[in-house]
Amino acid sequence: MFKKVLVAEDIDSINEGLIAILKKTFNFDVHHAKYCDNAYLKIRKAQQDGRPYDLLITDLSFKQDHHTNTLNSGDELVAKLREQNIPMKVIIYSIEDRPEKIRTFFKRLNINSYICKGRNSTKEMVRAIKMLTETDQYVSAELQQTLRAAPVMEIEEYDILLINELANGNAQDEIAFLFKKQGIRPASKSSIEKRINRLKNYFKAKNTAHLVSIVKDMGLL
Amino acid sequence: MFKKVLVAEDIDSINEGLIAILKKTFNFDVHHAKYCDNAYLKIRKAQQDGRPYDLLITDLSFKQDHHTNTLNSGDELVAKLREQNIPMKVIIYSIEDRPEKIRTFFKRLNINSYICKGRNSTKEMVRAIKMLTETDQYVSAELQQTLRAAPVMEIEEYDILLINELANGNAQDEIAFLFKKQGIRPASKSSIEKRINRLKNYFKAKNTAHLVSIVKDMGLL
DNA sequence: CAATTCCTTACGGAAATCCGTAATAGAAAA
DNA sequence: TTTTCTATTACGGATTTCCGTAAGGAATTG
Numbered sequence: 117m118f119k120k121v122l123v124a125e126d127i128d129s130i131n132e133g134l135i136a137i138l139k140k141t142f143n144f145d146v147h148h149a150k151y152c153d154n155a156y157l158k159i160r161k162a163q164q165d166g167r168p169y170d171l172l173i174t175d176l177s178f179k180q181d182h183h184t185n186t187l188n189s190g191d192e193l194v195a196k197l198r199e200q201n202i203p204m205k206v207i208i209y210s211i212e213d214r215p216e217k218i219r220t221f222f223k224r225l226n227i228n229s230y231i232c233k234g235r236n237s238t239k240e241m242v243r244a245i246k247m248l249t250e251t252d253q254y255v256s257a258e259l260q261q262t263l264r265a266a267p268v269m270e271i272e273e274y275d276i277l278l279i280n281e282l283a284n285g286n287a288q289d290e291i292a293f294l295f296k297k298q299g300i301r302p303a304s305k306s307s308i309e310k311r312i313n314r315l316k317n318y319f320k321a322k323n324t325a326h327l328v329s330i331v332k333d334m335g336l337l
Numbered sequence: 338m339f340k341k342v343l344v345a346e347d348i349d350s351i352n353e354g355l356i357a358i359l360k361k362t363f364n365f366d367v368h369h370a371k372y373c374d375n376a377y378l379k380i381r382k383a384q385q386d387g388r389p390y391d392l393l394i395t396d397l398s399f400k401q402d403h404h405t406n407t408l409n410s411g412d413e414l415v416a417k418l419r420e421q422n423i424p425m426k427v428i429i430y431s432i433e434d435r436p437e438k439i440r441t442f443f444k445r446l447n448i449n450s451y452i453c454k455g456r457n458s459t460k461e462m463v464r465a466i467k468m469l470t471e472t473d474q475y476v477s478a479e480l481q482q483t484l485r486a487a488p489v490m491e492i493e494e495y496d497i498l499l500i501n502e503l504a505n506g507n508a509q510d511e512i513a514f515l516f517k518k519q520g521i522r523p524a525s526k527s528s529i530e531k532r533i534n535r536l537k538n539y540f541k542a543k544n545t546a547h548l549v550s551i552v553k554d555m556g557l558l
Numbered sequence: 559c560a561a562t563t564c565c566t567t568a569c570g571g572a573a574a575t576c577c578g579t580a581a582t583a584g585a586a587a588a
Numbered sequence: 589t590t591t592t593c594t595a596t597t598a599c600g601g602a603t604t605t606c607c608g609t610a611a612g613g614a615a616t617t618g
Contacts, residue, residue, distance in 0.1 A: 127432070127454045133354025150456050179434070179455050211348070213400070233348045234400050235371050285547025287574070304597045313577075323604090324546040324575085326506025332553050508604070525567045534607075544574090545605080 117249050118205075120167065123148040124155035124174035124190060125209070130233075134173070134209075137238050142245065152178055152187035156196060159204070169204050171245070172197070176210040194225045205248055207231060209241065214335045215263050222255075229254040271336070274300070275315055278308065280337060283328045288312070338470050339426075341388065344369040345376035345395035345411060346430070351454075355394070355430075358459050363466065373399055373408035377417060380425070390425050392466070393418070397431040415446045426469055428452060430462065435556040436483050443474075450475040495521070496536055497557060499529065504549045504558060509533070 121144045125131045131148055138146050147169075149155035155174065162168050174190040187193050194206050205228040208221055213232045221227050229244040231237055240256055247254040255263070277300065281291045288305050295303035302311065312324070321327035331337050342365045346352045352369055359367050368390075370376035376395065383389050395411040408414050415427050426449040429442055434453045442448050450465040452458055461477055468475040476484070498521065502512045509526050516524035523532065533545070542548035552558050 126456050127351070128456055128459045129351045129354035129358070129454065130348070131354070132459070133350035133352070133357070136354070136357065137350070181456070233350065235347050235349055235402070238349045238353070282546050283550035285543030285550070287544070289574085302596065306597050306599085307595085309576075310596090312575095322506030323508070324544075325503050325549045328546045329504035329506070329549050329553065332550065510604085523566065527567050527569085528565085530606075531566090533605095 117142070118144060118170040118245070120145045120162070120169045121147070121171045121173065122155060122158060122169045124150075124152060124172065124193065126150050126175065126178045130175075134238065134241070137242070138245075141242050150178075151183060151185055152189065152193040153183075153185045156187055156193055159197065159202060163202060168202075171205045171207065171248070173207045173209050173241070176208060176212055191221060191225060194221075194227060198225055205229075205252075207241070207244055207248070209233060209237070212335075213262070215265070217335060218259070219263055222253075228252060230259065231256075232259070271315075271318075274302070275311065276336060278311055279315065279328060279331050282312070282324055283332070283337060338363070339365060339391040339466070341366045341383070341390045342368070342392045342394065343376060343379060343390045345371075345373060345393065345414065347371050347396065347399045351396075355459065355462070358463070359466075362463050371399075372404060372406055373410065373414040374404075374406045376414055377408060380418065380423060384423060389423075392426045392428065392469070394428045394430050394462070397429060397433055412442060412446060415442075415448060419446060426450075426473075428462070428465055428469070430454060430458070433556070434483075438556050439480070440484055443476075449473060451480065452477075453480070492536075492539075492557070495523070496532065499532060500536065500549060500552050501558060503533070503545055504553070 121138065123131065123135060123138070123146060125134065125148065128150075131150070135146050135148060138144055147158060149158055152174075155172070159169055159172070172194070174193060176190040178185075178189060180188070187196065190208060190210070194208070197204065197206070206225070207229045208227050209231045211233045212218065213234075218230050221230060228248055231240050231244055234240075244254045244256070278291065281294065286294065288308050291308055292303055292305040295301075295308070302308065312327070315321070316323070316327050319327055319330045321330055328337075342359065344352065344356060344359070344367060346355065346369065349371075352371070356367050356369060359365055368379060370379055373395075376393070380390055380393070393415070395414060397411040399406075399410060401409070408417065411429060411431070415429070418425065418427070427446070428450040429448050430452045432454045433439065434455075439451050442451060449469055452461050452465055465475045465477070499512065502515065507515065509529050512529055513524055513526040516522075516529070523529065533548070536542070537544070537548050540548055540551045542551055549558075
């Protein structure tokens with residue numbers, strides 16, 4: 117069972133609600149941080165003091181305010197922890213429910229569980245924590261299904277870069293120029309045209325504006 | 338002072354955190370609803386029973402699930418209440434912090450207060466509730482500033498409709514046709530062209546895709 | 559009732575995109 | 589090295605958007 121737990125979450129009502137439940141249900145030493153930077157520092161310090169955290173529960177998006185932070189989101193925080201091989205289990209607790217996004221967190225950040233904020237999320241959280249004392253990874257049946265359901269599309273980094281340039285208002289000529297300068301490989305206007313066409317076809321977009329709109333709605337941008 | 342309060346919020350941790358604070362701070366009879374439809378029904382029933390709610394605290398976005406709802410967001414809920422002249426004060430409590438959005442809630446829904454979910458939002462909430470027992474409207478100094486800061490643009494309903502059609506991938510010809518059919522007034526391709534141009538100029542957009550992207554990011558769409 | 563003004567519509571050339579075809583380069587296989 | 593295959597690039601015509609100018613229409617004003 118975990119002993120020392122850190123909750124990284126900026127919204128106070130969630131913070132307080134969640135911590136109350138954790139304390140009531142488990143016998144944790146629960147701390148919390150309202151900023152990612154602050155969370156990172158606490159984790160580092162705890163480790164150096166020989167009393168490391170066993171578990172991090174973190175939100176994804178944190179509001180910007182007058183504080184200037186180097187880490188601006190939960191995934192950046194986790195990435196940094198993983199990079200530095202700080203050994204602790206991680207649960208992401210967020211409103212984000214798009215499978216494309218969630219899949220990348222398991223894949224790239226090797227998180228141990230993901231809980232969608234929702235109508236039964238505290239119960240889910242309790243279950244996940246209990247499971248993680250035994251296994252290394254926990255995905256609820258419901259989440260498993262949504263992750264399975266969405267067909268893995270063959271959209272690459274390149275496509276996202278491309279659509280991003282379109283969303284920034286660059287013409288195909290300009291994108292070709294930019295890509296050549298940056299050494300991004302298919303860089304000719306012709307290839308870019310072709311790729312945009314493929315994407316429009318894939319997303320059933322009638323034109324460029326439509327494509328940008330669709331991809332933005334999906335949260336890929 | 339209020340007596341009977343309804344909290345409409347789907348995320349359980351927020352729900353529980355907020356309600357705990359309301360009960361601790363005030364002496365309210367606090368109820369809660371996890372769906373907009375459910376909230377509406379409770380409000381109607383309470384009114385018919387002669388024990389109406391004095392105050393509604395509602396989130397904006399609610400997650401979709403297997404339940405089929407007629408009301409899908411907090412603003413729709415409030416709109417319906419206002420439409421039917423159900424007398425109660427309303428506080429919207431949401432993560433949404435874009436001034437364009439918040440302004441419309443005060444303007445169109447005549448809400449009594451707006452609290453951004455954030456690092457000090459429960460304190461803000463308590464203050465707002467206290468203020469609303471005396472005055473009809475409460476806007477925190479901080480929020481006032483952000484609302485003032487953004488220059489009120491002369492963007493009309495028509496412009497939003499137009500950009501929406503662009504985001505849906507309709508060509509200028511098609512939009513002209515649609516607008517003619519729906520009796521939306523400047524409907525000629527020429528006028529539409531001109532209007533799009535004005536918008537691109539206003540938002541400093543290089544082309545249509547850019548325009549859609551900007552407006553989507555601002556939350557006007 | 560004519561004049562002015564503002565808004566809508568019409569038109570046309572320049573630019574960008576759309577879309578298919580063909581040439582070329584680069585890598586893998588023989 | 590040659591062959592084969594695939595990915596990239598080049599090109600050209602059809603379509604759409606872009607952008608300025610001008611005509612038409614309705615409301616306002618003198």
